[in-house]
Amino acid sequence: MADTPSIVWFRQDLRLADQAAFAAAAADGPVVALYVLDDDAPGDWRIGGAQRWWLHHSLQSLGTSLAALGVPLVLRRGNAVEQVARVAAEVGAARVHCLSHYEPWWRDAEAALARQLDLVCHPGYLLIDPDAVRTGAGTQFRVFAPFWKALSAKMPPDRPRAVPGKVVGAPHPPEGDGLDSWTLLPDKPDWAGGFKDWQPGEDGAAAALHAFSDMVVTYKHDRNLPSTNGSSRLSPHLHMGEISPAAVWHAVADGDGAEPFLRELAWRDFTSNLIIQLPAYADTSGLLKMEALPWRTGPAADADFRAWTRGQTGYPIVDAGMRQLWHTGWMHNRVRMLTASFLIKHLLLDWRRGEAWFWDCLVDADYGNNSTNWQWVAGTGIDAAPFFRIMAPLSQSEKFEAAEYIRRWVPELRDLDDDVIHDPHQADAAPAGYPAPIIGHREARERALAAMRTVSALPSPS
Template structure:
């Protein structure tokens, strides 16, 4: 971490701008970008621009994030997202790294800003840090303002009639969200942005100008040292403009038949907006209202309702995290605290590498590794296989997804893993075990998805590709496949492992 000089140290090295304010600095706002890397529908940025000059800043704070510092895929995305944001700000984005609780008060004081503004985040570690930061800045006489830019509704807005949080999704969405009212209309980009020129001074041991734009972003070292990201570069284009393009494409070609088509991993009926939403390159308000307008024009009410409910699930995840700060570590259903998980490093490694012997599971895990993304239906299948057939702790899946997903989001990741493990709020019943063979036969009948990500099985007929271990010897021979050499034997028997998982679950209430 870069050393941050305390105010006392700065006094001895240079006079602080706050001691000699001018008309420009007194009207300047420090705009702290976080998970809102866009210009449009950005209430903190809009409010700051209305006040006068702005100094946009991004701080990579791995200190407070601790165990939940971004994984490799997310850091890759962040690098490119910051680049596009910097471009849109004429390379005036100030990029820093370290403890934001120490950095921001010193920076605000050194630059003599009148106020610091940001859009709220809801991870427990951010809430704690931001509360402390607000007090520290106010103690310096600096105005602090925060806004909602990440959610349709604040977590404290969607409550039951007795003012307690919902624990079941359907009433949360159908009753609570409806009672909270229609999400506000999104705003556009600020009419004008006056980025203040930074003084020719040092901060964190560097000239301020050297911490802006591409040089400041490169100093974060977000990109991998070896080119494992090559396939991700072919798959994604981060940034605000790309987010709007993706939304438009989905509404034009993917919303039609969304309700059913989203279950088939080879079809283009998923939005793939999750990383853009997580990094705030597009707001949920923009997605909500554009989807409503598009569906109205195309008479797609049923498809729209299903799609909007997915935005509702994202809101539910944030509500659960807000009201259960230990959600990433502790099961909501406490009886699962004593669940007899297995320790099998080889099985876990096979799952991570996409070498389980079950093609749909392996296709999903390879899609994750190659693209930083996995189709939602397949996420449920691979999750069920890990926690039920392999009986590995859901923490292992949570951690692997956290490192590999470009859309790794603490609320959604934690909620979804607890859901599939059966230990969360409104979770899938533990006895619901997704069979990867029947799932692929139903949702990838022609094996388009499997053949794309498990090409060594491409020569197998559709009848046998979903379960190569059940194929007759002559079929395997004709396809040129030797199990155990070209493709692994199953790491576990589905029937036996399911029975063992259910027996383990029954032991909790014994």
């Protein structure tokens, strides 16, 4: 063990267990733990409001865990490359350890730091290194089904490792910012009152995994029912790296009915694989021809967008989802698809407007997942449902038994019976004050298909 300190550069990997960069730094010698809040490098994709709330509490949790080991968490704000290099110079660090990340700005930062410092990037953010999952021709996959088959053949991942038994903090750690000075928490107004059911941090992630491990047997069925607590609710913990995907895999893989959930876990790997190939996937349609689709713009379109964000569309399942998102920072996955489809197909609004709204409102906002999922629904992605597949929110609401979900999030409809709550206006049962449908389903479908026909008539871009 050397006397020269090493830096652990934390990003979306805010844990100590099964954290290869932290373990390697501890094995090297004295440890400097560093987190840099970089709002410049990501540009428009800097973390949104809901995730800033989560980050505050996650850093607080990580700092407490590190302090118990005698290692302070150093917080710096600014350009990540500059701040990591500056801290390395201040402490005379011989090496910087980090987990590899796959967002384009983090890949650029890793490349820049590697030219200045001895940067060691470790696996651990995903189930497997993306380079290890290739087609027979040696290329990266662009379709999930064969990707899942190839990844499954390489599973299980290595078993998760415990927190290192011996960790030595650097004798003269650098100064850092106080967490409160970053003002990550909302104040005026404090819109995060509904976030109280979340427990950010490594302990919260472990508790969520423990709770879900008993539910995985019913996941395939229950995950589609918004009124049922059938989701893992692990997504924000996984995104912030408070638990490793390997730990999640090993906790549930041997349970009955685990495969549907493991496929969802592998989806994170797939979307990271896509943004490595297409770094601008959050801004550019995977099918370039779809860039010509005539999205609605102007005051009427803006008014419709505002109604959608506020849960005032007159479609109860859509309104319930959008209100749940605002109040809790999360939305049931089935309802995410319905609300996204409604914005794109019913309102004919550019999928990127919805993507940006979700980015700001979701505690689990993830560059790869967010862009891939929106493009999947929009039919603009390289592995996506076709645009003409238009979800019918009223029948979907009934099919997936969303009555109690609607009663919770659209309380003005709470007194309606199950047979009318999904479409109260059709039954002439909507109470005063609940808006009429912003557009009829048939009218919306015809308008969307007409827009798609204009694209279909265009020659494919060369």
